[in-house]
Amino acid sequence: MSETISRATVAMTVNGRRHSAEADARTGLGEFLREALGYTGTHLACEHGVCGACTVMVDGVAMRSCLMLAVQADGCEVTTIEGLAAPDGTLHPVQQALHEQFGLQCGFCTPGVAITLAAVTRDNPAATVEDMEKAMSGHICRCTGYQGIRRAIRQLAGEVPGPHGGEHA
Ligand code: FES
Ligand code: FES
Structure with a gap:
């Protein structure tokens, strides 16, 4: 049948x-x-x-x-x-922060991470580190760490400068 x-x-x-x-x-x-x-x-x-x-x-x-x-x-x-990026190729602030803070991980998980952070900051441009980390709790990486993403989140929240201002470990 x-x-x-x-x-x-x-x-x-x-x-x-x-x-x-x-x-x-x-x-x-x-x-x-x-x-x-x-x-x-x-x-x-x-x-x-x-x-x-x-x-x-x-x-x-x-x-x-x-x-x-x-x-x-x-x-x-x-x-x-x-x-996410502008038509002229300018990166979305989330992409820029992930790039600058070495938060770009494998191509498999990173698009979802970027979209989630873009949605959070779109809804609330004043999103805190806590708000963004809470949203990120729904993303699982199987192969490396989350520290670059966490630094990017702190950069987006204005808590750490971009690479021209410092920290990059
Ligand atoms: S593929 Fe959709 S949540 Fe994992
Ligand atoms: S770096 Fe993408 S799943 Fe681990």
């Missing part, structure tokens, strides 16, 4: 560009972004909502794209790592 999987046309704006593509009703948003739309900066790792690697912004809110269906994002504004 064959199973019928319903399909739908899903339309969304990703990083300011309108897209529309077919998706199975069960297709996850992360898979849709990667496979149907080509935004491969979004990474799927655990696919259980645990690691945070797949985080994207949906209507300004950080979401785990492995736990959300593509059809649920129909009509939404999605921001992926490819859309």
